Amino acid sequence: MNHITVLLDEAVDALNIKEGNVVVDATLGSGGHTLELLKKVGESGKVVAIDLDQEAIEEFEKKIREIDLGNETNLASRLILINDNFKNIQDIINKLYARDGIKFNSVDGILADLGWRIEQVQDKRYGMSFQQDAPLNMRMDGQINGLTAWQVVNEWSEDELAEIFKELGEERMARQIAQEIIRRRQEKELNTTSELANLIVDIKVVNPKSGIHPATKVFQALRIVVNEELGNLNIFLEQSIKLLKSKGRLAVISFHSLEDRLVKNFLRTKARGCVCPKEIPVCVCDEKSEIKLIKRKGIKPGKLELNNNRRARSARLRVGERI
Ligand SMILES: C[S@@+](CC[C@H](N)C(=O)[O-])C[C@H]1O[C@@H](n2cnc3c(N)ncnc32)[C@H](O)[C@@H]1O
Known part of the structure; x- marks a missing residue:
């Protein structure tokens, strides 16, 4: 079984990508989102795709080569693949400045589709699933x-x-x-x-x-x-909004309530700005809103997607736009 990308159109649309944009897909996986983003940014854009799993990087490198050969395209030239943890997103972008001219706070969109891909669950080496007998590992x-x-x-x-x-x-x-x-x-x-x-x-x-x-x-x-999932997600969220340019968007898809709560609370806090108690008539904390929420309740998969992909049942997409 191959990984089925969740909330593909919803996530790509939510990022509001235009030709020439710089986008980061922080969780490449099987590359379903990355591929769409590559098409959206056009020849003059760049997609930085990160995954901590070297296997995902190698597979996608091969896939893009085949797509380019078969379609006489050159998607590879606008793709930057990085084998790293997304908690290091700030360092990753800083290093890309010297090489590819991608500047801090000039990123147009950042996507994270959290968790694992089906290939990791099926491969015994990762020892993740109770569906098959494998050494207890669980490292992504x-x-x-x-x-x-x-x-x-x-x-x-x-x-x-x-x-x-x-x-x-x-x-x-x-x-x-x-x-x-x-x-x-x-x-x-x-x-x-x-x-x-x-x-x-x-x-x-x-x-x-x-x-x-x-x-x-x-x-x-x-x-x-x-996999220190919650700690890494926290660091990633904090660093991501600093990397975005004004009107740049952060979109996160989560699959369980702990992750979703963390993303929801993070976005709400950054959108609220002032943290003064209600009784104080004038703001003294000086905290400013850093983002605007796009859809308060988050986005869920539609019926068609739910019928085709069981894993989509728990998916929730939340989006914030840098002010
Ligand atoms: C749900 S899959 C992404 C699927 C992808 N959007 C697609 O359409 O094929 C999540 C991927 O994120 C990677 N991942 C999980 N946590 C990560 C982290 N902290 N840093 C980098 N990659 C991570 C996993 O290795 C996995 O390949």
Whole structure:
């Protein structure tokens, strides 16, 4: 199965891209959004596409070469591929100034389509899914250096595990699952995604009609921790709005409530500006609005997309425009 791009038209339209623009796709993935953005910016524009997964970069490099050959286009000349974490977006753009003349606060649009792509979930090397047996890894860069799910599951304390399952997985049986992990690992280390998933299936009663695997929330929590998803997103959002030029847009697609809440609160805070208590008649904080919200409630996929792609069910696009 190949990755299906979520909210493709909605996200590209929301960015309001014109010929000659400079756009950053902070999450290249399989390149569905990037490809559309490349067409929109035209010959005189640039698309900087970032992914921490080297595999995604190499695949897209090949894909663009094939598209260019088959269509006698030269999309590659307006594409800059960067294998890095989007939390470094400011440094990435700073370095591009010397090479490609892309200036700080001259970016017209920034997109992030958060989470993972289906190829990562299907590839055992990433050890992300409870659908197949694989070593517990969960790193989106596919590396085994740095924190992995194996370390969290086998080395963290009961309290630490219970806390992440509750806070990052919103798992109501967080404590019981953490206790069971500790009990089982005293007998033998938990090495694979199946061992962990089966442990959860053994102790968690779920409504079979819900269609949700009992391990879903614990796996979500582990992926968030291992990839520092919320911390990285926070840094990315703060840096991104500084890079945008006036009227430049930031668009973020998220897939779970923790991410969406973070993006929503960030955009609302930056749109509000003044943080003085209501009782004070004149502003003394001097905080100014930095962005304007585009659609307060965020954008959800339409019926057609929902029918074609289950993953789109939880997607929410939020957009802010730099003042
Ligand atoms: C949902 S996919 C993007 C799909 C893409 N928009 C498309 O249409 O094919 C998310 C991608 O972002 C990458 N990613 C996740 N977190 C990242 C981060 N902090 N920095 C850079 N890339 C990241 C993942 O490796 C994955 O390839």
